[in-house]
């Protein structure tokens with residue numbers, strides 16, 4: 001389990017999902033808003049069936065309700081399930097389009113139009129098509145916080161919602177027939193909150209959103225929408241869905257999701273050097289108290305977890321205070337104001353036998369750090385910043401391990417590593433990159449068994465990669481050195 005795995009383990013071609021399976025997958029990601037998913041999923045199935053009417057988007061949904069209740073998260077969850085990546089969404093933050101001038105940028109200026117230096121439209125067919133995937137040809141389009149946009153955006157949207165086309169400044173047309181369009185808005189959210197908490201006292205329990213109250217909140221939201229948008233606009237929306245304030249049970253479940261996510265991240269990044277995280281009830285309660293509220297829902301929870309748990313944990317790892325296989329117990333400190341993290345157990349793994357490592361990176365800070373980390377592990381470290389440097393070292397001796405940056409001032413680190421490995425089959429290599437590898441490099445790295453580390457990474461990740469290659473490594477080591 002030392003190779004990072006894709007986050008989504010429950011993927012299969014989307015055409016194989018039944019409606020209830022899709023709802024299940026989504027509701028494990030969006031907690032407590034089943035009614036919203038029940039509105040949305042049928043239009044995905046409609047698209048899959050090939051029976052969606054032509055000449056309009058597959059579905060148009062307006063998501064209403066208080067902040068931090070999962071509106072934006074819903075669209076990200078759909079992207080995860082349909083495309084395998086939460087980022088596969090064409091997202092328009094309407095707050096960026098508050099003036100007519102900014103809205104014009106969305107579609108680009110007509111050719112030769114004076115006064116617009118920037119004529120590239122933000123929305124075009126390519127942008128839409130790029131957000132599909134091999135598994136699913138449906139584009140998710142999100143106009144987030146639509147009430148913030150200038151009125152001309154709603155005007156532009158009318159054509160999109162109605163005929164599934166958007167005409168750009170240069171006359172080209174964008175087709176939205178294979179799109180699910182989501183508009184999110186806080187319209188009516190204030191009124192909803194005061195309905196829920198008439199006294200606005202923070203320790204009053206919110207009224208339970210029973211059927212009556214939900215219907216009532218929906219009316220409050222719809223009224224606000226009708227005040228803000230024209231009837232023709234509202235008529236073109238397939239469903240107005242009101243998100244409910246999250247109850248305690250949902251908030252507890254969301255915290256648990258974040259903890260599981262953190263554990264998975266640790267497992268993926270550290271591989272055999274991973275450890276277990278155990279969060280005590282008092283610590284959970286503390287994070288829920290700090291990270292959730294009527295006003296902001298679960299929006300702050302991620303930040304609170306980051307500050308109180310992820311960061312201190314990362315510091316412990318970076319300082320070498322957590323041994324592989326340890327259990328880190330997270331509890332509330334006596335002062336009630338922060339968390340304590342205690343690492344116990346764990347067994348130091350057999351480390352990579354001391355080797356000669358050639359590290360090449362043109363970033364001096366990185367090079368210095370590599371020198372220290374590798375030196376501390378007992379390796380002999382040769383340093384350089386260019387392909388040229390690497391060649392010079394190689395003329396004198398053949399290192400056991402290569403640690404190369406992908407982009408070097410005078411060449412390509414992957415190519416260089418592969419060339420050396422071809423000549424010296426007992427040498428092993430690791431590649432680092434700040435940007436990620438392109439497809440060709442990924443294939444090369446697979447073929448030559450070169451682990452790839454995305455910058456920034458912690459020492460444990462590098463050591464774990466070295467361990468992995470030395471375990472799977474060549475039968476005999478180079479005699480040179």
Ligand SMILES: Nc1ncnc2c1ncn2[C@@H]1O[C@H](COP(=O)(O)OP(=O)(O)O)[C@@H](O)[C@H]1O
Nearest residue numbers: 029030031067068069070071072073254298299
């Ligand atoms: N129903 C929910 N299920 C899971 N996580 C949620 C939910 N609601 C909010 N969150 C958490 O809060 C963050 C903000 O939620 P978001 O969907 O952006 O809120 P909004 O309703 O304001 O669009 C999410 O990234 C997620 O971590």
Ligand SMILES: [Mg+2]
Nearest residue numbers: 071072144184
């Ligand atoms: Mg949002």
